[in-house]
Amino acid sequence: MPAAVNHVRDLGLPAIYLHTIAELLRARGVDDHGLLTQVGLDPERLKSRDVRVSMSQASEFVTRAVVESGEPGLGILVAGEMRLPLQGSLGIAAMNSRTLGEALDVMVRFLALRAPYIRVTREDDGSHTVLTVDSEVDLGPLRGFIMDAMLFSCVNMGTQLLGVPVPGARVRRRGREPAYFQRFHHRVPLPVDYESDSDAIVIPSSELATPIRFSDEQAAAVSREQCEQALRQLTEDAGFPARVRRVIETSYPFPPKLGRVAGILYVSERTLKRRLQEEDASFQSLVDEVRLDRARGLLRNTCMSLSQIADVLGYADAANFTRAFKRWTDLSPSAYRSGQRALSRAS
Template sequence: MRVSASNTQDLGMPAIYLHILAELLKTIGLDERDLLLRVGLDPVRLQSTDVRVSHAQANEFVTRAIIESGEPGLGIMLARELKLPLHGALGVAVMSSRTLKDALDMMTRYLTLRAPHLSVSSREHGDAMHYTIRCDGDPGPLQGFIVDAMLFGCAFMGEQLTGTTIGGAAILRKGPEPSYFRRFRQAIVIPVNYGSQEDALVIPQGMLSAPIRFSDDQLAASSRAQCEDALKQLTEDAGFGCRVRRVIETSYPFPPKLARVAATLFVSERTLKRRLQEENASFQNLVDQVRLERARELLTGTSMNLNQIADVLGYADAANFTRAFKRWTGSSPSRYRDAEEKPGRMFLHSGTPAHA
C-alpha cells in the first residue's frame, strides 16, 4: 500500500545532510568550503537542523562533489554517517518505536520530511516484506546518490535500532552493479543484489517484530505528533515564495542578489518578481524576514558586536543595521539583546518586517 506522499514540488533537502557530506569531502582531501562557496551555499547555515536547501543547489553541490572528488560512492559513504538523531523528529520517532515494523512504518509515512523526492511502498512477497523506493519527478543526478544514501542508510540503521544484523534481510538494486561498489561491499552488513526489478529493502516477516532497543512509547507519540505538524507545515510551505526563501536562507554571500536567486531557480528576474507578487510577497520582504531571524539569533546566541552582526547581515555598518532593526521591531538591537538576556523579562516585538 502506498502511504508516503508523492510530491514533485521543490520541498528542499535538509541542510544538515549537505553539511555531513561536506565534512566527508574534507576527509578525502577536497576543499569542501571552497566548493560550497562556489555553489553559493553558506557553510555555517548548513549546520542548522531547521534549514532546508533548494533542490537546484543541492543537486549542483552533490554533482560537483562527485565529479571533483572522483568518488561515485559518496551516497554510500554518507549513509554510514547518518546517525538517527540527525534525521530530526523522524529519527526520534523511529528510534523510540516498539518494533522494527513500527520503525519502518514511521520511515515510510514521514520520508517526505527528509527526502522529498523519494516515496516508499510496501508489499508482502512470500515470507518477506518489500519496502520499495521510488523517485518522484526527476531529481536528475541526485537520484543515484539519494537512493544509495537511503537504502544503505536503512541497512546501517537497522543494526543501530536492534543491536544486531537483521537476519535474512537484503537490498535490491536496479541495473548492473557499478564498479565502485566492490570497494564498499564488505562494509554493507546485509546482501546487496543488483540487476533487480526494483530498488528495495527486503525484510523477512519474522524479523519485523524485532524489538527496538531505544523503545519509548511516550517519546514515540510526541515525536510522531511533531512529524505530523512538520509534514503539514512542509506541504503548506510548497509555494514559490518558500522556494525563494530557502535560497536566501542558505546563500553566501548574504544577502544574495535577485539575479542570482532567479538563476538558481532557473527563472528570469521578471518571472521571479511576478510569481512572488502572485503570492502577495516580494523579494526584499523575504530577504528582510531572513535578516530579522538571523539578527535575533546573533543577538541572543552570540557575543558578536553590532558591527560584526551588521557585516554578517550584509549592511555597510552598524548604523544601517540599527535603523533597519528599529523599523522591524520598534527597538534598538542593544535593547533587544539586553531584554532577552535578563530572566523574567518579556520583550514584545513584531513578528516579521513589513515591506510593500
C-alpha cells in the same frame, strides 16, 4: 515518466545532509568551503537542523562533490554517516517505536520530511516485506549516488535500531554492480543483489515484531506528533515564496541578488517578481524576514558586536543595521539583546 526537479514543487532538502557531505569531502582533502560557496551556499547555515536547501543547489553541490572527490561511491560513504538523530523528529520517532515494523511505518509515512522526492512503497507477500524505493522526479546522473545513500543508510539505521543487522534482510539494486562497490562491500552488513528489477530492501515478515532497543512509548507519541506538525508545515511551505526564502536563507554571499535567486529557481527576474506578487510577497520583504530571524538569533546566542552582525547580514555598518532592526521591532539591537539575557537569567 518522472518529472525534472525544476518542474515540480521544491520542498528542499535538509541542510544537515549537505553539511555531512562537506565534512566527508574535507576529510578527503577537498576544499568543501570553496565548493559550497561556488554554488552559493553558506557553509555556516548548513549546520542548522532546521534549514532546508533548494533542490537545484543541493543537486549542483552533490554533482560537484562526486567529481571533485573522485569517489563514485560517495553515496555509500554518506550512508555510513547517517545516524538516527540526524533525521530530526523522524529519526526520534523511529528510535522510540516499539517494533521494527512500527519504525518502518513511521519512515514510510514521514519520509517527505527528509527526502521529499523519494517514495517508498511497502508490499507484504506473507513471508517477506518489500520496501521499494523510487523517485517522483528524474534524478539523472545522481540516481546512483542517491540510491546508494538512501538504501544503505536505511540498512545502517536498521542496525542502529536493533543493535544488529536485520536478520535475513537483503538489498536489491537495479542495474549491474558498479566497479566501486567491491571497495565498500565490507560497509554493507547485508547481501546485495544487483541486476534486480527494482531498488528495494527485503525483510522477513517475522522480523517486523522485533523490539526496538530504544523504545519509549511516550517519547514515540510526542515525536510522531512533531512529525505530523512538521509535515503540515512543510506542505504549507510548498508555495513559491517559501522556495525563494529557502534560497535566501542559505545564500552566500548574503543577501543574494534577485537575479541569482531567479537563476537558481529557473525563472526570469520578472517572473520571480510576478509570482511573489501573486502571493502577496516581495523579494525585499523575504530578505528582511530572513535578516530579522538571523539578527535575533545572533543577538540572543552570540557575543558578536553590532558591527560584526551588521557585516554578516550585509549591512554597510552598525548604524544601518540598528535603524533597520528598530524599524522591524521598535527596539534597538542592544535593548533586544539585554532583554533576552534578562529573560534567560530569570528562567
